[in-house]
Amino acid sequence: MRRKLAAGNWKMNGSRAALAEVEALCAAHPDSAVELLLCPPATLVAPMADARGSHPLRVGGQDCHSSESGAHTGDISAAMLKEAGASHVIVGHSERRTDHGETSETVAAKAAAAHAAGLVAVICLGETLAEREAGTTLAVVADQLGASLPEGATAANTVVAYEPVWAIGTGKVPTLEQIAEVHEYLRKELATHLPDAADGIRLLYGGSVKASNAADIFSVRDVDGALVGGASLRAEDFSPIVSALEQA
Numbered sequence: 001m002r003r004k005l006a007a008g009n010w011k012m013n014g015s016r017a018a019l020a021e022v023e024a025l026c027a028a029h030p031d032s033a034v035e036l037l038l039c040p041p042a043t044l045v046a047p048m049a050d051a052r053g054s055h056p057l058r059v060g061g062q063d064c065h066s067s068e069s070g071a072h073t074g075d076i077s078a079a080m081l082k083e084a085g086a087s088h089v090i091v092g093h094s095e096r097r098t099d100h101g102e103t104s105e106t107v108a109a110k111a112a113a114a115h116a117a118g119l120v121a122v123i124c125l126g127e128t129l130a131e132r133e134a135g136t137t138l139a140v141v142a143d144q145l146g147a148s149l150p151e152g153a154t155a156a157n158t159v160v161a162y163e164p165v166w167a168i169g170t171g172k173v174p175t176l177e178q179i180a181e182v183h184e185y186l187r188k189e190l191a192t193h194l195p196d197a198a199d200g201i202r203l204l205y206g207g208s209v210k211a212s213n214a215a216d217i218f219s220v221r222d223v224d225g226a227l228v229g230g231a232s233l234r235a236e237d238f239s240p241i242v243s244a245l246e247q248a
């Protein structure tokens, strides 16, 4: 019942020239059973939305402000992303939490702003290495989830991405048992917050997903797709991940 989602987060990478990768990805998956989403830097949202043509690829932002408008130099609102062609926005990525001091309360406000503008919020959370080693992973992600979910979250407007901070861009990946444990726990936690929506909310895994480990990760129960960083930049790297999800 949950449609699989292959999402790419380009972070602060890419240029108009990189839109050729989008065209190649769309050409490789003309009629995919899985939902495809790419989140480029804000300046590329509109050009990427054009580059996809009639392909149902979704385009998303990587962050939005919690306010509709105002004196927030350098920020972008959810409605601006929507007008540029976005349908989704990532909120609470660990790089935002670390680089910009975002708390889960900030993230909930941003997710609420995304919903108000008609965007799907992709809420990110995950433990640090120190938290994993201290044995507090489940408590940490439960706290982040509870505090980052806005009022009114539904299966249609919310996706949750579990991204262990120590696995992002490091080539290190949790064991399948560790991924299963966290995803199963997040699903249960979702049920305590959103009993009606918990079964329908997609749970993505993120952190060093690549073609060589994707099929194994997608075999884990309660993994509904991936949020991919580095391996989403080039079609030749992302396409096999999409194919693995199509076959999962």
Ligand SMILES: O=C(CO)COP(=O)(O)O
Residues within 6 Å of the ligand: 009, 093, 163, 167, 168, 169, 170, 171, 206, 207, 208, 209, 227, 228, 229, 230, 231
């Ligand atoms: O942070 C990520 C996606 O949001 C994961 O990044 P990598 O796939 O590069 O590890």
